[in-house]
Amino acid sequence: MNVHFIAIGGAAMHNLAIALHNKGYQVTGSDDEIFDPSKSRLAAKGLLPETYGWFPNKINANLDAIVLGMHAKADNPELLKAQELGLKIFSYPEFLYEQSKTKTRVVIGGSHGKTTITSMILHVMHYHDKDVDYMVGAQLEGFEVMVKLTEDNDFIVLEGDEYLSSPIDRRPKFHLYKPNIALLSGIAWDHINVFPTYENYVEQFSIFVDSVVKGGSMNYNEEDPEVKRVVEASENTIRKLPYRTPEYSVEIGQTLLETPEGPLPIEVFGKHNLNNLAGAKWICQHMGIDEDDFYEAIATFKGASKRLEKIAESKTSVAYKDFAHSPSKVEATSRAVKEQYSDRRLLACLELHTYSSLNAEFLKEYKGALDAADVAVVFYSPHAVEIKKLEEVTETQIAEAFEREDLIIYTNPNDFKQFLFTQNLNNTALLLMSSGNYGGLDFDEVKGLIN
Structure with missing residues (x-):
């Protein structure tokens, strides 16, 4: 496939571009400015645009798809040319869905904790040499990129952001993934420039719960009253599986997680991170990791980049x-x-x-x-x-x-x-x-x- 990225320099966009390049796609892109680490990562793969700016002559009928980033405007010259030619234009989440339609989609949503939970899941999978596709919002130790796409992997783990998909698609990203397995960690009003009222913001999470495919599962933090209300009010025919913060203690600056085998020293700390860990354990069990193997792996998890x-x-x-x-x-x-x-x-x-x-x-x-x-x-x-x-x-x-x-x-x-x-x-x-x-x-x- 020939794919062109409009606004290739974004944190998510450049990672997707690299993932497609690694998959063997022909990838091109444009942007009006690109900073590190995007700049050096794109350059290393030969994907950095030679000149910054928007060039309609890059858009032609030979392109199989356009991926449109949030940084671009609705009147972007390249976008207008693509629309004129009738090319397929995808937002970032739409394209991820297209790449994962045949896979089991695991989507982690919530106002907070989603990057950490997604990172925990990927850490556990990596620890046990279980290969999965993924998209996560932070750089992880042991992972070269933040997006991985293959033809063969059965699972894809997606961090489900509630922010908008693209300049011409005002739907939240996590509405587009249609998860088979989902998690909702918490709801706390954010992004008021897009969701001006609390009620409007909460509604996006109700839509997310209803987007889980029939027969799928929603794992939810029952300690968050709004999450509990939203999930339990949904009439979607899915399994609803609550989780809560596990027992733990802190001794001389060391957090100990209570497990069936006794207290387990772990690297992360704080009630919110222990709650995240409980959610990650549920998801990993859905993906074939038993409890003992989860604890063995999570003991070595040091946290996601920029998160505590x-x-x-x-x-x-x-x-x-x-x-x-x-x-x-x-x-x-x-x-x-x-x-x-x-x-x-x-x-x-x-x-x-x-x-x-x-x-x-x-x-x-x-x-x-x-x-x-x-x-x-x-x-x-x-x-x-x-x-x-x-x-x-x-x-x-x-x-x-x-x-x-x-x-x-x-x-x-x-x-x-x-x-x-x-x-x-x-x-x-x-x-x-x-x-x-x-x-x-x-x-x-x-x-x-x-x-």
């Missing part, structure tokens, strides 16, 4: 960075680190960086999110608010939203860095939460603070 990732440690200090930005993720991550290091001061820093977190109305959702921290810091850039064309957010609004009188707020990257680099981190757990980089913070320099 330890970046430095000494005898008295530790530093983590985490992709957390939504209120539920921030609260869960903060509590997890405090529980794991209960005898240390928790210095938790949060960057408000997304459309949702920089929205004055949505800010109220952060009430109590940093309560587990001994010292709580919020950084946001007024410039980022300006770029996103949002209404100005004030320090007063942020302070009132978190309902924490001792909250420290910074709007200047240099001031935040000055604060951080003058802290005495002895007997401290440092937690940096953001989907950005605090206006240019070098995390390698941060590592030097831990000694």
Whole structure:
């Protein structure tokens, strides 16, 4: 097949392009800018466009398919040419479905935890040399790429994102996969630029549950009231299998998972990660891994990239960075680190960086999110608010939203860095939460603070 990618440089798009190239497809692509790691990965496979920009002359009748990325606009010149020629145009999730129609599709959905759960499943499969196709939203240890597609594998494991499919397909991605086996980890309002009301957001998960093929299964976190309500209200003729957080303990900074064979030391920690682990165990059992084999493999799982990732440690200090930005993720991550290091001061820093977190109305959702921290810091850039064309957010609004009188707020990257680099981190757990980089913070320099 000849496939052309419009906006090939995206995190998901470039991985799919490489997966198809590895499968023997003829792959071309365009983009107006491409950054690392996408740039170097595409270059290594000979897929990096020679010139950045959009070139309608790349679009011709010999192309079997166009894959359209979210970064492109609806009036993209290459897209318009493809439409004019009547070519088959797929969104990223549509094309993944086309590639997996004959496979058993395992789809992991939820506002939070889906990357970690998908990563856990793939880690267990990899540990036991069971080859599966997959698409995951983070780079995993031992995996060269984030998307793998073959002709032969029976299973494909897909991280089910609720964000939109493409500029001309406004359906959430996870509506398009039609899972045989599905999981729903949690529902907490996010993406308010697309789903302006809580009810509208929750509705997307109801549609996801109803999209499971008849006779399939939905594994769901029964500790989340909204998940429980949505799944149990569905009239879809599927098996509904609840899971909950397993018993565990923390002893001197080590989390021990209770198993039939006794306490098992594991690398990940925090109630939310143990809940994720319970969901992953169910899915792995559906895929032929028995309980003992699951425990053996999961003991060596260190976590997904950027998800509660330890970046430095000494005898008295530790530093983590985490992709957390939504209120539920921030609260869960903060509590997890405090529980794991209960005898240390928790210095938790949060960057408000997304459309949702920089929205004055949505800010109220952060009430109590940093309560587990001994010292709580919020950084946001007024410039980022300006770029996103949002209404100005004030320090007063942020302070009132978190309902924490001792909250420290910074709007200047240099001031935040000055604060951080003058802290005495002895007997401290440092937690940096953001989907950005605090206006240019070098995390390698941060590592030097831990000694």
